[in-house]
Amino acid sequence: MKDTSPPQPLPLSTPGRNLMRLTLVRGITWTGFLGGIIFGLEVVNFQLNVLAVFSVIMGMALINLLTWWRLSWPRPVADIEYLLHLLADVIGLTLLFYFTGGANNPFISYFLVPLTISAATLPWRFTWIIAGFILLAYPLLMLFHHPVPQLMQMEHDSRFNLHILGMWANFVLSTTLITVFVYKMAQSLRKRDADLSDTRERALRDEQIMAVATQAAGTAHELGTPLSTMAVMLKELSNEHADNAELAADLALLRRQVDTCKVTLQSLVSNADRSRLLNPESKPIKTFLRDVxxxxxxxxxDVRYCIDWPDESKTEPWIPDDITLQQALINLLNNAADASREPVMIMVEWGRQVAQIEIHDQGPGIPMDIAERLGQTFISTKSKGLGLGLFLTHATINRLGGTVRLYNHSQGGTLTEVRIPVLSPSLKSASRENRTS
Structure with missing residues (x-):
């Protein structure tokens, strides 16, 4: 049966959810202000500029209605837009307090509410913008406001003036503390949530890698016998057709390919040794890349490539001599070679802490939405690919503390940037000792 229910709206982004909550808070707050003003007019006989006060309240009500309409749009809410809404609240409060006694208004401390919301939800610089507006509005309201006699009965009393100044000093202190400490606490919570999300993502990725590794181990065991059989048969065929130069060359190529497969399987077993994982060997980066x-x-x-090395005067760093790192780089090189028949351009650069390898192909490039998700799951850049190679490449280089990023090059094609941490001198010496022992 076909589902005829209306499509569900997309979930709001974090700023969008915060804006929805801000709209609810704004509606409740200004409804309370309206009730308080009506009470003051009817019971306390406040002398107010009623038209101006109700114009401010109606203006904020209109902003709230427009905000609800805005939340129905598919476009996500950005932090800058959320900041503008908080500034609208600050300006609305400033106008309301101006027409209702200025700093003498007992609700003047409500300025701290939008500041607290900003400190808990917005970046540091945006929070200081809100704080700056509030710290400017408060002293201006002390000097310029529409007087309300019922709130100004003690205006000429020096003790009351000291009380107002004390309120202002307390407000400045509260504003500073909220801006600094509430923001820091909220930042810690956001960082914790981000760390938990990263941990869950890594756990899921590790489960996928473990599943692939388990299957790879079984496959490696099964491939051992067929490869040995192929090696024996190729040797016999080479001996039988030694007089046929063209066939002998093809058979020699096949033998090298089979030998490469056997070496790779042997490396897979040897590199799974726990002692090698805890004490990895290392090589100078040039030696490592030449081997790759x-x-x-x-x-x-059939591939063609051109490699650009750094200046010879720069001290050559060492990087882990890890078979999985070799496989990861070869996978990236294969992708570049498959993307275009033009030679693959390889640029190598290094510093004191990081070695960088750039692989540039002349292919059609890569959509940025795919580039941003590569390595998170099995996503392929090829029409018939499974995405497993890139997934394992990301996992391998991330395990070594490095990163992989794909960009669309300004001159066409895809630029793959690999950054790998170089080893410290102590790890280099440990690697040499492992080799000699």
Whole structure:
């Protein structure tokens, strides 16, 4: 049966949810202000500019209605838009207090509410903008306001003036404390939530990697016998057709490919050793990359590439000699070679802490929505790909403390940027000791 129910709206972003809550708070607050003003007019006989006061309240009511309408849009609410709504509240409060006694209004401390909301939900610089507006409005309301006689009966009493000044000093102190400490506490909560989200994402990714690793181990065991059989048969065929130069060359290529597969399977087993995982070996980056490129040429003899090394005067760093890192780089090189028939451009650069490898192809580029999600799950840049290679590439390089990012190059094609932390001198010496022992 076909579902005829209306489509569900997309969930609001965090600023959108905050704006919805702000709209509710605004509606309740200004309804309370309206009730208080009516009470003051009817019971206490406040002498107010009724038209101006009700114009301010109706203006805020109109803003609230427009905000509810805005929340129905599909476009997400940005932080800057949320800031503008809080500024509208501050301006509305300033106008209301101006027409109702200024700093003598007992509700003047309500200025702290939009400030607290800003400190809990907005970035640091936006919170200081709100604080600046409020700290400017308060002293201006002390000097300029529409007097309300019922609130000014003690205006000429010096003790009352001291009381007003004390209220202002307390307000400045409260504003500063809220701006600094509430923001810091809210920032800690946001960071904790972000860390928990990252932890859940890593746990899910580790589960996927473990599933792939378990299947890979079984597959490696199954491939051992067929590869050995192929190696024996290729050797016999080479001996039988030694007089056929063209066939002998093809058989030699096949033997190298089979030997490469056998070495890869052996490396898979040896690198799973716990002692090697805890004490990884390392190599100078040039030696490591030359080994990677040599291995890649065996796998892809048809590829062409051009590599640009840094200035020879720069001290060459060491990086982990990890078989999974080699496989990750080869996967990225394969993607670049598959994207275009033009030579793959490889640029290498390094500093004291990070080595950077850039791989530039001349292909059609990559949609940015896909580039941002690569590595999070099995997403492929190829029409028939499963996305497993890029997923494992991201997982491997992230495990080593590095990052992988894909960009659309300004001159066309895709630019893949790999950043890998270089090893400290102590780890280099430990690696040398492991090799000699």
């Amino acid at each position: 490129l040599e291995h890649w040429e065996v796998l892809r003899p």
